[in-house]
Amino acid sequence: MTDFDMGIGALTEQLVTTTRNGDHDYVADVLARLAANSSRARASALLRELVGTSARMIRARIQEKSGALFTFDVTTEHDEPVEVEVLPPGPRSALRALSASLNRDAGDLEIHSDLATQGTPAEVVAVLMQCLLWTLELQNDRASTVRFSCY
Template structure:
């Protein structure tokens, strides 16, 4: 999947293609390709590269959520976090990257582009392992949202 393609921050089309290939590999269960793509992003050397992919994944997640809830200009999206036992949990329990990715998704859903952009930047500020964690969360969310009965998104702290 990543043989001769490196996600360049310049053309938006190459980021979308890279993201599409990443999603296709994850959906097909080609986990070696997914791991290779995540490694490419983790060692990109510039936060702009993973931020482009994170932004694209956030947009795709937002489109999937809207697909479940239909269009509505007056709709305001919020989240409720629960722990493994179904008890309410504080958002601060999430690692900073996934927490920012969740906030970016909410901002995208609520049509707040400046906040979405800030949260995407925050989501990709960590170490390479942190960035892989953010991308993994977004891929899991996208897979969960592909289910017709999607009602919750998984978050993990380790």
């Protein structure tokens, strides 16, 4: 079975495990093939799965109150605020997809996942890698405050 024959959940798990084990060539190859696919449907589905996994890990860290609304503060590495609108379109849409997943908004999740995977193949690889790294960071860091890196 090739990575394109497996379901998105299995592919996501394979990519997370492979990245953690350091086989970056495999991950780069799979992401490049997803980004080169003209329909990008699997790239969008992978992004939804990655942000869904991240959202579940974030929710598991907090005492979620009914009706809670999740938001993000975007800052530089020096904790200087950054306007979300100045982020490149792919990462901005990926962040909005994560917010939609956290807030259980399936419609916005789908829209922003599709938008995040509409750039050039290099941009799509970069945004998928960013979401993959967010998932790994959440697995490795159990702090109640969530901080993501950005490329």
